[in-house]
Amino acid sequence: METKELQPSIIHLAPLDQVLAIGRANSLWPMTFGLACCAIEMMAAGASRFDLARFGAEVFRPSPRQCDVMIVAGTISKKMAPAVKTLYDQMPEPKWVIAMGNCAISGGPFAFEGQYGIIEGADKFLPVDVYIPGCPPRPEALIEGILELEEKVTGSRRWPRVQCG
């Protein structure tokens, strides 16, 4: 096949996508969905002191149909996994997944030889975008995770990175 010079299109969708991405990144709506201990730190992140609202991600929605981020906060048991999958499937596109805590990353403290009850990591059945280690991760870590996700969505970081040490 011979290649042809294409005419530049009249309507440019890419910039529109970028604008949309900025909009989405700055008002992520997570799902109110806690599995275990990590969910308490997720609550703490949304409550006074840590105040996730500063970063536009405080609108916790109980219904998956209104959310665009699923924060998997806690241990996923084999019994719960189908429900988690259903919740994920019910979310409208575009959607992202944050694995919060060691349990959601790899099974954490409950992964041992001979275990019969848990799924060792959310990425076994969900496309995870951001991993936040900790048992439980501090609320600051969750906030950083959300900023990380923003960066993934827009391609650039809006907030300065805090240097530690």
Add this chain to the structure above:
Amino acid sequence: MNAPVTDKSLAVLDRTAETFVLNLGPQHPATHGVLRVKLTMDGEYIVHAEPVLGYIHRMHEKMGENRTWAQFMPNTGRLDYLGALSYNHGYCLAAERAEGIEVPERAEYIRCITVELNRIASHLLWFGAFVLDLGGFTPLLYAFDDREQILDLLESVTGARLTFCYFRFGGVYNDIDDNFITGAKAFVKRLRSRMPMYHDLVTKNIILIKRLKDIGPLSQELCRRYGATGPVLRGSGVCFDVRKHEPYSVYPEFDFDIPVYHECDSMARYMVRMDEIEQSLRIVEQGLDKLPDGPVMAAKAPKILKPAKGDYYAAVEAARGSFGIRVVSDGTNTPYRLKLRSPTFSNLSLFSEACQGMILPDALALMGTLDLVIPEIDR
């Protein structure tokens, strides 16, 4: 919302009437985690409720059997993560009883102080989340504000915010310092001055009263058959608190009361918890005043436990009721069997019987007053 079981509501429960099944959970904001309840409804009235558990079964008891005694300690912090220190304490008591370890007095005091702070934090979170269930968002923010102060204090000595693993067999691993003592004293003062505000804001609120008063009566006979403990039982007029009933640690040294309410309704259980916050403040205050000097770790505590054959039982009053732990030792360095008796397991089991004939929003208010932590029920 006020709907005690009257003749009329019983008539509605006529089994021949058309019923439908309503699935609540496992992901539902009012069940505080991954509890699922299969409800058979007749219109707004509940005909039958069947809780379905196991969505966060994490094999704690199995894990106890394949690690050493000390290695199980972090697990106790993840059972009831809101009152992790009570669970630490219960497990320590069981292991110390089995091995015959004496704990120095200072360590006992530190244990009581930190456990009580943890209890306050747990009740504050319950308070916020419970009022949130009933539709009030603001109290949660106030409650978290105070709770963060406690977490700061506990973090400075334990190194964790939530899943504490602070106690060791024979004491605690880190001594408290002057900063902690001044901080805790300031906190006691602060929370005391804020309690009237909580009562003004929430307790005296007419909506809350209408939703809780005379709702969800739990009789003593019902509590006995189901083995309910903790604030649920004390809201039904039974003065049963392991701290007084079966004194452990240095609790006999403290002067505190057990709040008991005789109304048996949701309001009574709410009031028990609110009063308990004040009693715990008293214990913390006395503990800080009386704190003796000395080591925080028993000098002769063995590094590796090998208790003699047999079984041992220990119980503590956790924030949700009596937490019991039965350990069976076969003389090796791993427990042969660990049974965790979690209070909310028994407390939730009465839900099915208690909520019959109630309307759904009232049943959720009743469930809220049971103060459920699902990973502790499923273990």
Add this chain to the structure above:
Amino acid sequence: MRLEAIRQALAALAVTEEVEVVKIIPAPKPAEGEEAAKPTEVREKVSQTMLFTPDYKKKGFHLDIKVPPAELPAAAQSLIDQGFFLEAITGVDWPKEGQIEVVYDFNHWDELCRVVVRARTDRDQPAVPTISHIYSGANWHERETHDFFGVKFSGHPDLSPFLLPDDADYHPLRKDFKA
């Protein structure tokens, strides 16, 4: 008080078992100049009623009784008549003896008195009668024990998997369980 009352009520139910006890008979005093003989150990089978009142400080309970499985409902009935409440039911697997032990913990509101009731059943066909018609709370505890150990509680209304997934056919707390 409470302890004495419940001890009397339960005493008739306790099993009597052959227990091996080791008796040490001290050697007779040696005559002058002789070396002391070693004390002799005698293993004896003694029949003993399995009803103990252990030291509370050491064990954490006041009364420890073993009953034949068939007597469990009777024991539960006398406990509830005296106002005891059920703390928990659990199992312990003893593969060497080929048995599963079912352990019931009771406690009392008014007076500190912890009672432990045990019953042993065959490991291959574990079955004990239910007490869920006496203590309603036992329903869930028994279902849990069935999940973990496979103990059949005869007369129980519903022994479907409780904490394990709906299709679980394994009993994870048995010692020979492999995932």
